[in-house]
Amino acid sequence: MNGSDALYRKRVSKSNLFALFVTMRWRVPPADVSAFLRNCLAIMSSALYLDHAATTPLLPQARAAMEEGFALWANPSSPHRAGRAARAALEDARERVKTALGWQGDVIFTSGASEALAIAMTRSLAPLAAISAVEHEAALRHAGAAPKLGVDRLGAVDPAECARAGLVVVQQVNNETGVIQPMAPIAEAVRGAGGVLLADCAQGAGKIALPPADMVVLSAHKFGGPVGIGALLLRDAGLIHPSGGQERGYRPGTENLPGALAMAAALEAGAGWMEEAVRLRARLETQLQDACAEIVASAAPRIATIGAYRMPGRAAAAQLIRFDGMGIAISAGSACSSGSLRLSHVLTAMDCPHAGEVIRVSIGRETQDEDIDRFVEAWKSVAR
Numbered sequence: 001m002n003g004s005d006a007l008y009r010k011r012v013s014k015s016n017l018f019a020l021f022v023t024m025r026w027r028v029p030p031a032d033v034s035a036f037l038r039n040c041l042a043i044m045s046s047a048l049y050l051d052h053a054a055t056t057p058l059l060p061q062a063r064a065a066m067e068e069g070f071a072l073w074a075n076p077s078s079p080h081r082a083g084r085a086a087r088a089a090l091e092d093a094r095e096r097v098k099t100a101l102g103w104q105g106d107v108i109f110t111s112g113a114s115e116a117l118a119i120a121m122t123r124s125l126a127p128l129a130a131i132s133a134v135e136h137e138a139a140l141r142h143a144g145a146a147p148k149l150g151v152d153r154l155g156a157v158d159p160a161e162c163a164r165a166g167l168v169v170v171q172q173v174n175n176e177t178g179v180i181q182p183m184a185p186i187a188e189a190v191r192g193a194g195g196v197l198l199a200d201c202a203q204g205a206g207k208i209a210l211p212p213a214d215m216v217v218l219s220a221h222k223f224g225g226p227v228g229i230g231a232l233l234l235r236d237a238g239l240i241h242p243s244g245g246q247e248r249g250y251r252p253g254t255e256n257l258p259g260a261l262a263m264a265a266a267l268e269a270g271a272g273w274m275e276e277a278v279r280l281r282a283r284l285e286t287q288l289q290d291a292c293a294e295i296v297a298s299a300a301p302r303i304a305t306i307g308a309y310r311m312p313g314r315a316a317a318a319q320l321i322r323f324d325g326m327g328i329a330i331s332a333g334s335a336c337s338s339g340s341l342r343l344s345h346v347l348t349a350m351d352c353p354h355a356g357e358v359i360r361v362s363i364g365r366e367t368q369d370e371d372i373d374r375f376v377e378a379w380k381s382v383a384r
Contacts, residue, residue, distance in 0.1 A: 048328045048371055052364035053175055053203060053306050058262075059224035059365075065265035066226060069258025076255045077246055086257055093260040097231065100267035101210055105235040108250045109260050113202040113219035114138040116232035119251065120215050121169065123240040126196040129166025132157050132181075133349040134174055139200055140345075143169075154300035155350045159185035163193040171200035172211050176346045176360055178306030179297050180204070183211030196239060202230075207271050208303060214239060220259065224365065225266035229259030273365045277304035280363055280372055287376040291383060296358055297350070306362045308347075311383055316359050322382045323359075328375060331360045 049057075069089070074082035076090045094107050110116040113136075121128060121142040131139060133148040134155060149157050149170070155177050162168050168190045173180050183199065190197040199213035206223030210216055216233035220226055234240065237250065245252025281304045285295055288309055296308035311319055316332035323330050332344075347355035361375065 046327050048374055050361045050363060050367070050371070050375060051329045051331050052367075053222070053360065053362035054331060055221045055227065056224055056364045057366060058221075058226055059266050059269055061269050062220075062225050062262040062266040065261040066258040069261040072257060076257055090255055090257050090260055093257075093264040096264035097260075097267060100264065101205065101233070103210065103216070103233050105233060106237045106248070108232045108234065108237075108247050109255060110230045110232055110251060111228055111256070112221070112230035113200065113217045115251075116217040116219075116230050117198075117200060118142060119232055119243075120198050120217065120240060121167070123243065124167045124196065124198070124215075125239060125241065126165075126167040129164040129168055129195060130162065131169040132171065134176075134179075134346045135169060135171055136175055136200060136202070137345075139169055139171070151349050153351055154297045155179035155346070156300060157181055157186065159189045162186045162197075163189040163195075165194045167196050167198060169198045169200070171203075173201070173203035173208075173303045173306070174346060175203050175306070176344055177297050177300075177308045177350075178203075178302040178304075178362075180208075180301040180303055183213070187212045203306065204303060206267050207274055207305060220263035220266055223266055224269060225263040226259055229256050229263050231263070274304060277363055277367075280367055280369070281305075281307060283369065284361065284363075284372045284376065287372070288379065291376065291380050293379065293383075296347070296352060305364065306360065308358050308360050310354055310358045311379070312354070312357065314382060315356055319357075319359050319382055323378060326378050326381075328378055331362075332358065 072086045072089050074080075074086045076083060076086040078086075094109070097107050098104070108116075108119070110119065117139050121139065128143065128146045130147045130149050131143045132151065134151055135143075149161050151157055155174055156179065157170055159182055162170065168186075170181055170183070170186055172183055187197050196215065197213045198215040198217070199211050200217045201210055202217060202219045202222050204210070205216070205218035210233075214235045217230070218233070219230040237248065240250065242249040243252060246255055285298075285307065289295065292312065294310035294312065296310065320330065320332055343355050344358070347358055352358070
């Protein structure tokens with residue numbers, strides 16, 4: 001590198017590197033870059049995020065825990081001293097997750113809920129006997145020709161239909177409507193028939209108590225942890241076939257120590273904010289009803305963080321575009337299928353009329369009264 005190159009590198013800061021990227025990527029004239037960046041920052045600062053069911057911001061406690069994990073950069077499977085230190089931290093995180101969730105069985109760390117579902121459904125010793133019709137796509141893709149458990153118009157599964165010998169898959173909280181399934185009677189019916197209950201708790205874990213299931217799935221980024229870490233909780237590790245490798249022989253691949261530490265820290269932050277979520281959703285729904293909105297499954301037990309609402313005469317896709325133009329992030333159904341033109345399989349299973357006019361609003365720890373009021377005013381504008 002010659003002298004002029006060294007001088008150039010010395011002068012290039014992070015800010016003008018980004019300006020250079022903007023100039024090259026979006027062909028913004030150099031003279032207009034500052035104005036362009038100011039507009040971007042203005043949009044970001046005024047954005048209203050109401051899509052916490054898709055993913056939620058990383059908690060400060062989780063971020064700090066990740067930094068601690070990055071300092072322990074040795075492979076937890078290595079036998080040397082550094083590896084043993086990393087292993088000790090990983091096992092401590094495992095115990096902290098169990099304590100925070102009140103779980104007495106085993107914890108297998110995964111990359112998220114989708115992988116945990118895949119492990120549980122494809123390696124279960126009990127053959128798949130039934131799956132609810134309103135499960136997340138990540139579970140349905142492994143269902144094959146297994147019988148579907150129908151739901152009533154409130155989105156609830158009939159526990160009597162779950163009395164089957166084999167693996168029965170029912171999510172605790174629906175990711176599109178927030179409906180909470182009657183998990184205790186479902187678990188009783190499954191076990192009474194000699195079956196095994198797998199509960200997808202991605203939307204409930206860290207917010208409400210876990211159900212009495214045999215296997216539980218969760219994902220850290222739904223409750224303030226990082227993306228890329230989740231867990232499969234097992235009442236007994238003998239419920240699934242081992243695959244060899246790490247995680248006690250049930251998941252191959254180098255363990256994500258920073259992610260595990262961050263997930264434990266996020267769970268330990270607690271769910272005390274859920275009382276505030278109950279109040280905020282009540283505020284939201286009172287105002288939306290005054291604005292002629294229809295609340296999906298309003299009479300069902302629902303988690304306070306998720307609501308599905310119909311705007312009569314307005315297609316969900318059109319609503320998303322309008323709200324996004326106002327700087328408001330929501331979704332239509334789950335984030336995984338929000339960009340699809342297909343009607344929600346959840347709302348279809350519930351025999352919900354006008355399913356194509358329903359959007360999902362999901363709140364988080366950061367949501368405030370003024371956020372609710374701003375959304376309602378935007379709703380009224382779109383409805384007009």
